[in-house]
Amino acid sequence: MTIIDEAPNHLGYRQFGVGRFTFSRDEYFVTVEWPTGNHQMPVDQWLRCVQRDVAWGFFYGIVNFDSVIGTMNHYGTVDMFAGRFNEAYRRAEVDYNETFDHDELLGCFKAMLSDWTNEGYDPFAAPLETGSAFGPSSGNNDDAVTRRRVVAERMVSVPGDEPLRSDDSGFPVNRAFSDVDQGEPVIEASPGYEDEVCSFNLFAYLSRSDVTWNPSVVSACKESLYCPTTEEFTLPVIHGNDRVEWFVQLSDEIQWDVEDRDTGAKRARVVMKAGDVAAMPADIRHTGYSPKRAMLLVWENGSPRIPEMIAKGEAPVHPVDF
Amino acid sequence: MTDYRTxxxxxxxxxxxxxxxxxxxxxxxxxxxIFEVASQAAPYEKIAVGKNLEYVLEAIRAEGTSEWRATPHDEFALVMDGTVRIELFDPAAELVDPACGGSISLDEAPEGNSMGTVTAQRGHMTMLPAGKAYRMHCDGVGVVLLQTIEGPDTVYRWADICQTF
Structure with missing residues (x-):
């Protein structure tokens, strides 16, 4: 990572750079420059995207910040690109891509998040639950931007694994889930089996999530990962798949725009209501809209071998054939 | 303040x-x-509603008492509707090859020790531990979503359950 100028600009923000990309912010916008072009994004949108990339370790596949800028995870290295998945940029041959060591790009993004996130603004929060990202530099919100992502090894609540959430641990029930039953299952374990008879109220656990659009692992059946998340407003990124992923709508409703991963051409809209299950093929990108905070179960196969398997034709692009 | 209904x-x-x-x-x-699939299923039929290579999500209609099953790996049962009582059992001998995927049906109750029970309602997730046996019971009709690996009893009915046009 390179900090282009240690001295903050007149608004108090530092400028960052990695490889041949440079990043600067003013009161409203982030400006990204690379050898063949430049681009601007509203700073709130930018911070929400960078926050997800940092929290997810660049997630699975492609995290498009918008139709121009984004990252692509190769699980060890990461591409940062401009216009790579934009047909017009590619046709004009002004698209640009640079590959970084995972930790190098992550370090740049973490430093940027810390410096550019003002006190009172939480990039993980729903817009109705946080302050403004705009204006001159004003303090920081490091507690919010350095949250630890939940990754259960077996299941939340299993002794030694991820703990339950409670008022006492700083996770009150969210305003939009005040009607969600908080009762826990009745566990009657025989002596000696107290640590193996495990159950918890997933819906109550999710009702206490303090973040949006942040899939976290609550159970793992080998590489099959349950990554539920609570969603409100819009998914800030346009997620480009490198594998099939699945959604199970646990509550309320989310609508998805689905586009071709490489060109952005619209392919479908998917409307999901409670109990619906849908796959997202490996060759699409999608973004979601949730007018009321909703519970979504994102189901992933976490195997790092899948992108290579798809490239070799050993794993399908579409979830099932029938 | 807005009143929200989940x-x-x-x-x-x-x-x-x-x-x-x-x-x-x-x-x-x-x-x-899931509810539409379960509404048209036989009790404890394990119908895949999601598949990701060897991994599956099974929608299960819980009604009455299930057979005993042994699982070679952790499975996770999320109750989506109803009240489901899950009995867990620690078998005296290995019942299923740990290298296999998916649970297997047992012809009779296993010998060994009762581990206990979980009574779970909507939204409750229960671990079905690797190497153990379990059965489910529901007085009425319930729905369970099971996180597991495809096994000999996984039912594929995609053409019947999925939107095709």
Missing amino acids: VFGSLEEYAKGGVQIVDDDPKYYAFSN
């Missing part, structure tokens, strides 16, 4: 969304609804 589904009341195609094949989305 909408969950149930066998008695669910609304189904769908895929609105612009330029694609709806079958690529394997769109189904």
Whole structure:
């Protein structure tokens, strides 16, 4: 990572750079420059995207910040690109891509998040639950931007694994889930089996999530990962798949725009209501809209071998054939 | 302050969304609804509603008492509707090859020690531990979503359960 100028600009923000990309912010916008072009994004949108990339370790596949800028995870290295998945940029041959060591790009993004996130603004929060990202530099919100992502090894609540959430641990029930039953299952374990008879109220656990659009692992059946998340407003990124992923709508409703991963051409809209299950093929990108905070179960196969398997034709692009 | 109402589904009341195609094949989305699948299933039929290589999500209609099953790996049962009582059992001998995927049906109750029970309602997730046996019971009708690996009793019915046009 390179900090282009240690001295903050007149608004108090530092400028960052990695490889041949440079990043600067003013009161409203982030400006990204690379050898063949430049681009601007509203700073709130930018911070929400960078926050997800940092929290997810660049997630699975492609995290498009918008139709121009984004990252692509190769699980060890990461591409940062401009216009790579934009047909017009590619046709004009002004698209640009640079590959970084995972930790190098992550370090740049973490430093940027810390410096550019003002006190009172939480990039993980729903817009109705946080302050403004705009204006001159004003303090920081490091507690919010350095949250630890939940990754259960077996299941939340299993002794030694991820703990339950409670008022006492700083996770009150969210305003939009005040009607969600908080009762826990009745566990009657025989002596000696107290640590193996495990159950918890997933819906109550999710009702206490303090973040949006942040899939976290609550159970793992080998590489099959349950990554539920609570969603409100819009998914800030346009997620480009490198594998099939699945959604199970646990509550309320989310609508998805689905586009071709490489060109952005619209392919479908998917409307999901409670109990619906849908796959997202490996060759699409999608973004979601949730007018009321909703519970979504994102189901992933976490195997790092899948992108290579798809490239070799050993794993399908579409979830099932029938 | 706004009053919010959280909408969950149930066998008695669910609304189904769908895929609105612009330029694609709806079958690529394997769109189904857990409650609709369970409403048309036999008790404890293990119908795949999601598949990711060897891993599956099974929608299970819980009604009456299930057979005993042994699982070679952790499985996770999420109750989506109803009240389901899960008995867990620590068998005296190995019942299933740990290298296999998916649970197997047992012809009779295993010998060994009772581990205990869990009585779970909507939203409750229970671990079915690797190497152990379990059975489920529901006085009425319930729905369970099972996170597991495809096994000999996984049922594939995609053409019947998924949106095709």
